[in-house]
Amino acid sequence: xxxxxxxxxxxxxxxxxxxxxxxxxxxxxxxxxxxxxxxxxxxxxxxxxxxxxxxxxxxxxxxxxxxxxxxxxxxxxxxxxxxxxxxxxxxxxxxxxxxxxxxxxxxxxxxx
Amino acid sequence: xxxxxxxxxxxxxxxxxxxxxxxxxxxxxxxxxxxxxxxxxxxxxxxxxxxxxxxxxxxxxxxxxxxxxxxxxxxxxxxxxxxxxxxxxxxxxxxxxxxxxxxxxxxxxxxxxxxxxxxxxxxxxxxxxxxxxxxxxxxxxxxxxxxxxxxxxxxxxxxxxxxxxxxxxxxxxxxxxxxxxxxxxxxxxxxxxxxxxxxxxxxxxxxxxxxxxxxxxxxxxxxxxxxxxxxxxxxxxxxxxxxxxxxxxxxxxxxxxxxxxxxxxxxxxxxxxxxxxxxxxxxxxxxxxxxxxxxxxxxxxxxxxxxxxxxxxxxxxxxxxxxxxxxxxxxx
Numbered sequence: 458x459x460x461x462x463x464x465x466x467x468x469x470x471x472x473x474x475x476x477x478x479x480x481x482x483x484x485x486x487x488x489x490x491x492x493x494x495x496x497x498x499x500x501x502x503x504x505x506x507x508x509x510x511x512x513x514x515x516x517x518x519x520x521x522x523x524x525x526x527x528x529x530x531x532x533x534x535x536x537x538x539x540x541x542x543x544x545x546x547x548x549x550x551x552x553x554x555x556x557x558x559x560x561x562x563x564x565x566x567x568x569x
Numbered sequence: 570x571x572x573x574x575x576x577x578x579x580x581x582x583x584x585x586x587x588x589x590x591x592x593x594x595x596x597x598x599x600x601x602x603x604x605x606x607x608x609x610x611x612x613x614x615x616x617x618x619x620x621x622x623x624x625x626x627x628x629x630x631x632x633x634x635x636x637x638x639x640x641x642x643x644x645x646x647x648x649x650x651x652x653x654x655x656x657x658x659x660x661x662x663x664x665x666x667x668x669x670x671x672x673x674x675x676x677x678x679x680x681x682x683x684x685x686x687x688x689x690x691x692x693x694x695x696x697x698x699x700x701x702x703x704x705x706x707x708x709x710x711x712x713x714x715x716x717x718x719x720x721x722x723x724x725x726x727x728x729x730x731x732x733x734x735x736x737x738x739x740x741x742x743x744x745x746x747x748x749x750x751x752x753x754x755x756x757x758x759x760x761x762x763x764x765x766x767x768x769x770x771x772x773x774x775x776x777x778x779x780x781x782x783x784x785x786x787x788x789x790x791x792x793x794x795x796x797x798x799x800x801x802x803x804x805x806x807x808x809x810x811x812x813x814x815x816x817x818x819x820x821x822x823x824x825x826x827x828x829x830x831x832x833x834x835x836x837x838x839x840x841x842x843x844x845x846x847x848x849x850x851x852x853x854x855x856x857x858x859x860x861x862x863x864x865x866x867x868x869x870x871x872x873x874x875x876x877x878x879x880x881x882x883x884x885x886x887x888x889x890x891x892x893x894x895x896x897x898x899x900x901x
Contacts, residue, residue: 465890466886477887
């Protein structure tokens with residue numbers, strides 16, 4: 458799952474706002490495509506979804522929609538202003554989702 | 570100000586790239602002539618008009634218009650800079666500079682000192698504003714030492730009226746300051762950047778570049794061998810043997826790149842942005858080709874290329890945000 462929040466860039470003109478949203482979708486699809494190809498290589502079938510909106514709320518709504526039992530988040534190695542899962546805050550984020558939805562949340566480190 | 574504001578309004582409203590670009594050139598000459606008529610500085614009037622037009626008008630312009638205007642003005646700036654520096658060479662009288670050495674030293678100290686006050690003073694004020702506005706100390710040093718003087722100072726000095734008292738001395742001071750910033754600051758800025766660790770690239774970044782370089786070289790070698798084989802210069806068995814050797818090399822490099830990406834996720838992200846940017850540029854090039862071959866009409870080409878330009882601008886915004894640190898740490 459790839460969730461992006463198009464409001465990161467602040468107020469932009471109409472054409473650019475639409476382009477930012479489209480481009481985020483495109484990049485999201487490309488990223489998930491890479492992940493799917495890798496999963497397939499390991500014999501795992503995976504489906505992908507790109508969502509947009511405020512990250513926490515959008516993930517929670519989606520988890521409820523699909524009746525998810527577990528959410529797995531990859532612990533980020535890179536810190537960036539755009540990422541909602543900053544290295545120090547990802548566990549706090551996981552707690553929040555767990556409390557709000559009752560879904561089990563696993564944070565997986567890239568080394569594991 | 571008035572001309573700059575009026576042009577900015579027109580630039581924001583008009584859609585024809587050629588008309589908008591022409592307007593900016595008219596603004597440059599028009600504001601200069603108007604300022605001269607009112608006996609105020611033409612050079613400063615052009616700078617102010619450009620600032621207004623560039624910041625107010627360009628915000629609403631389409632990316633295609635922006636690209637056209639920036640390309641044109643980048644070329645014109647390069648041309649005028651070259652001409653101004655040629656003019657310095659022709660106008661600088663070394664004996665005049667030598668005679669005015671004490672005042673030139675005073676001017677250099679004043680310019681460098683005032684730059685320090687502005688950069689460090691405003692950085693300190695920005696720090697009071699909040700954590701997000703903090704400027705790291707290494708950046709402050711670069712901002713201070715990077716204040717090179719050039720075309721505008723020279724153009725102002727050269728446009729002083731011939732009857733003005735101490736005109737020669739003022740011009741000598743300006744030339745002196747420009748020469749100092751070019752020769753002392755301009756030649757040492759790279760060293761400063763290196764000392765402050767701002768140009769350092771991570772070992773993994775260098776490793777990625779090395780692998781890519783090896784891959785390009787291997788592919789070029791293989792292509793050349795294939796061509797030689799096609800032209801009959803290379804016997805079949807030799808071609809098969811050499812091809813196998815190159816394929817093995819290629820495989821090895823690709824494996825190493827994959828491993829590097831697995832270990833350093835940021836490199837993969839960087840590659841994704843780079844590839845997307847290249848692809849969008851190729852799309853724009855293809856549209857231009859289609860237009861030239863009359864496969865597309867002007868309005869369709871305009872609409873499609875504007876969309877790609879917006880996509881490129883959006884990609885840059887996303888890239889900047891991805892690479893922006895959440896908060897700038899003070900370096901002490």
